[in-house]
Amino acid sequence: MASCSSQTMKKKAKREISEGPNWLDLPRDITQNILQRLNAVEIVTSASLVCALWWNICKEPLMWRTIHMGYNDRCPCNNMDLFSEVANKFPLLEELDISFSNISKDSLEFIGRFCPLLKSLKFSRSFFRSIKWNDALAIAKTMPKLRYLSMIGNTLTNDELLVILDRCPLLEYLDLRICFRLDLSGSLKKRCRDQIKYLILPIDVVGDCDEQYYDYYISA
Numbered sequence: 001m002a003s004c005s006s007q008t009m010k011k012k013a014k015r016e017i018s019e020g021p022n023w024l025d026l027p028r029d030i031t032q033n034i035l036q037r038l039n040a041v042e043i044v045t046s047a048s049l050v051c052a053l054w055w056n057i058c059k060e061p062l063m064w065r066t067i068h069m070g071y072n073d074r075c076p077c078n079n080m081d082l083f084s085e086v087a088n089k090f091p092l093l094e095e096l097d098i099s100f101s102n103i104s105k106d107s108l109e110f111i112g113r114f115c116p117l118l119k120s121l122k123f124s125r126s127f128f129r130s131i132k133w134n135d136a137l138a139i140a141k142t143m144p145k146l147r148y149l150s151m152i153g154n155t156l157t158n159d160e161l162l163v164i165l166d167r168c169p170l171l172e173y174l175d176l177r178i179c180f181r182l183d184l185s186g187s188l189k190k191r192c193r194d195q196i197k198y199l200i201l202p203i204d205v206v207g208d209c210d211e212q213y214y215d216y217y218i219s220a
Helices: 002-018 028-035 040-045 052-059 077-085 105-114 133-142 158-167 187-195 209-219
Strands: 066-068 095-097 120-122 148-150 173-175 198-200
Touching: 028 052, 105 133, 133 158, 158 187
Parallel strands: 066 095, 095 120, 120 148, 148 173, 173 198
Antiparallel strands: none
């Protein structure tokens, strides 16, 4: 009797699974909204290969307004510069995460030139290299519309920070946590507080509110 009951439950479970929602039947706009929550590697290596519909959705320019290219074991950091070679395919790009990458100064400039709408850059400390003067200059020279900049853990100096402040007048959010080479005293600290609406200092510790401020400045 127990065996019969067990078989019945298994059949019922299989039937419920088979009768579950078909993801391919979802409206196109809902499918796109779901796929946009994936990072770039997941879109390219998985989602785009599911079916023709998803492939076409993944090719749409609006899918690439936000790109996360941080460290991923399926996207080795020494291949990061390959992304810059196709940056001209993403003219609508607004948000880019290249944290923990070893992207070069030339690639930063290339991205800045071909992604004129870029307003958010996450460039936290790399395990392999830290920011250099040329990197700061590339950001300042080619990304004047930045509103959100995260530089957590970088070896940023006062001069490098100043050139970014001078060339990025729209900057509203600046995260400098663990940037211990900075000396934010006197006039530089006043300059940061006067220009930046939400400033996170090297010694600050900020939790969940990070993403709230990020969402606010990106959607505003």
